[in-house]
Amino acid sequence: MKGAATTMGVITMAGCSSGGGGDGENYQVTIAGTSSGSSTQQAGQALARAASQHSDSLNISVQVTDGWTANLYEYDSDNISAMGVDNNSLSKAMNDEGPFAEEPVDSLPMQGFVFTNLEIYWVATEDSGIESTADLAEGGYTIYPIQPGFGTRLLTEEVIREAGLWEPNEILNVGTSDIAGAVEEGRVDALAIYGANGVALSSWVQEVDVRSGGGLNVIEVDDNFEQAIDNVGGAIKKSGLEPYGWEQDVTSITDTTTAWVLAGQWAFGPDVPAGATQEIARISSEHWESIQESDPTALDHSDPESMTTAVIPELEIHPGVADFFEQEGVWNDEWTRGETNE
Secondary structure (H helix, E strand, O other): OOOHHHHOOOOEEEOOOOOOOOOOOEEEEEEEOOOOOOHHHHHHHHHHHHHHHHOOOEEEEEEOOOOHHHHHHHHHOOOOOEEEEEHHHHHHHHOOOOHHHHOOOOOOOEEEEEEEEEEEEEEEEHHHOOOEHHHHOOOOOEEEOOOOOOHHHHHHHHHHHHOOOOOOOEEOOOOHHHHHHHHHOOOOOEEEEEEEOOOEEOHHHHHHHHHOOOOEEEOEOOHHHHHHHHHOOOOEEEEEEOOOOOOOOOOOOOOOEEEEEEEEEEEEOOOOOHHHHHHHHHHHHHOHHHHHHHOOOOOOOOOHHHHHOOOOOOOOEOHHHHHHHHHOOOOOOOOOEOOOOO
């Protein structure tokens, strides 16, 4: 991964032009997404398309990586300068917790703005007989807690461990590109899956949906698991979630379920010029409809205040994004402006 990632996040400034950023610079930004078919990859590609349509100064490309949590290690190794990352991974890295307790990072990116809220919840195969998270407490099942290295996996694993469901069950560690095959072959009993912003399932989950043969159901969440969600700081509990985006009927056990929600945001290092991130923020707000054409799950950022909902007050905000927030009147003086290497 690290050898392949050395080209990620490279920022170049071409010669003068009458750029849409207004500063005469041309910016090339490579964003470290996550795996192929992930929500971050889809969001990044949509942002890149909008930049090509609506900016004279900005060109964006998106690289495949191993996940949100993995991106922080790649950033610390100077392999990437811009990325998608989740707030739970950021929080854990800031406090040397979770995987960062044994392998901490020395440097963290500055915050940009939120681009997605992933709603994670359980589905189980009909053949498993699982109807509730209470069944998982009995043990002996094969469960899929999302791909290792994903921020969604870090949070999901923490919730499952907190609920006491990790040790009694077999954990299936495969990539998102392989899980649909595992479901099709009957090698998994229950899966943690996610959709984005109440609109659509992540594309790897859509593949699971298609290849599962119609044999999946949302399961009920018992009090023990709900309490586990409450106990995990990086998780936001969402009760009464109505499943969306499925081609099959997944509601034969329950019509609604409880999800644990994870916010993802764009983040940038000091090698990324302020003009570049200010332009990224401008495009995301002014041309959110263009972004939604490519990524139907994209958030409506027509009101720039919506871009600030995932800000972690203890972590610096990239100065270009800070400039945009100030310009739009949504800056909070309790936040900290970072600095670039310009």
